[in-house]
Amino acid sequence: MAINVRIPQPLRNLTGNQSTVTAEGATLDLLVANLEGAYPGIKDRMLDEAGQMRRFVNIYVNGDDVRFMDGLGTSLKDGDEVSIVPAVAGG
Secondary structure, rough: EEEEEEOOOOHHHHOOHHHHHHHOOOOOHHHHHHHHHOOOHHHHHHHHHOOOOOOOEEEEEEEEEEEHHHHOEEOOOOOOEEEEEOOOOOO
């Protein structure tokens, strides 16, 4: 099962400057664990100390915000696209 993961610029130093990587996982939490195995440190940038998604990181599966789905329990299937998007604030 190959999931395409779009990596934002602030995290590309962890992925060897790759903007897209491939990982596996039947759910988003398993995908994050597999990403951590391949790219140490990425999990800490995505999840807080309690293992929840950081407030300033948005994650989308095929364009849908996982916060309105099953969060880290969101199911994934072969060919899905996961986008990691840092929140932007301004004033």
